[in-house]
Amino acid sequence: MKRADVFEFYRRLAEANPAPETELAWTNPYTLLVAVALSAQATDVSVNKATGALFRDVDTPAKMLELGEEGLKAHIRTIGLYNSKAKNVIAAARILVDEHGGEVPRSREALESLPGVGRKTANVVLNVAWGEETFAVDTHIFRVGNRTGLAPGKTPLAVEQRLDKVTPGPFRAGAHHWLILHGRYVCKARRPECWRCVVADLCAFTPKTPPPADKAAQEGAGAPPPGLLGAPGTHP
Template identity: 70%
Template sequence: MKRDDIFEFFRRLAEANPSPQTELEYSSPYTLLVAVVLSAQATDVSVNIACRPVFATISTPEQMVVLGEDRLREAIKTIGLFNTKAKNVIALSEALIRDHDGEVPRTREELEKLPGVGRKTANVVLNTAFGQETFAVDTHIFRVGNRTGLAPGKTPLDVELKLERLVPQPFRRDAHHWLILHGRYTCKARRPECWRCPMVDLCRFKDKNLVPPKGSDPAALESGA
């Protein structure tokens, strides 16, 4: 995708959704970090449902350690890989207390040293909690980057580095939220809804799905329902 088209691509996303937000529920950098760790191979909806009772009383790593692995495991057992995730959340909470005075660090390198925290999770926290211009490439962004021609790459890191190089101001801060939401609700994996995509003329996807399903409610399709 040409640079002028990339600017227009994000301009239209920004016009449609001026203030994109993560769909994970959190109240602090720490609860965001926990939620993102738990969201690996799970939906944001399922994480929110499991975490609401936990976050009602737990907002610091100290409180999480007191809760303990067994009770946390029981609380998040509806989420995939809950055994490993519970262990990681307790371990990262202990590491935050031991190494960072209970505060979430603000560098990717320090975040990635925490149990259960990889590059994608670190990028989400840096962007969402601290406003840094990072690009967390999940399956949605990887698909959108390749399908549209915006930032094609063989690996998530390839796509991330291309986005880092190509996304212009003033869109860098919110770019990864726009792309996630676009991939989740419009540029879907199995059947992209190209007929209602505002960037369809800029997209390089060859097999565009320009006709909505027969018998569908046009109003519902337009709203993404």
């Protein structure tokens, strides 16, 4: 994708959704860290349902240790891989208390040294909690980066590095959110909804997915495609 098209790509996503946010519920950097760790191979919706009651009482590593592994499991049994996730969350809480004064470290290296925390989780925490310009490449962003031609790469790290290289300054802090939301709700894995995509004309994906017949009939010929997450489209 050409540099001018990359800028326009982000500009349209930003215009459609000016203040993108993570869909995970969190109250401080520690609850964010736990929520992101729990979200591996699980939906944000399922994590939020499990952590609603948990985070009302447990919002520090010390409180998590008091709750204990079995207590944590009771809260997160509905989340996939909850046994291993509970073990990692408790082990990470111990390290945070013993080595970091109960605070979530603000360095990638320290975050990635915690059990159950990989590069993607560290990037999310750095970006969401502290506004750092990181690119957390999950399955949605990996797909969008490759499918659109914005940031092609054979591995998540390659896509991350490409995004870091091509993303213009005004959009770097929000890029992670725009791309994940676009992949989750518009540029879907099985059937991208190209007919309502605000960046369809900039995207390398072909052939573009046509609108469902009933939707086309309802909207009528010449109706502008809706923007990201259903907002009205604004580009020609």
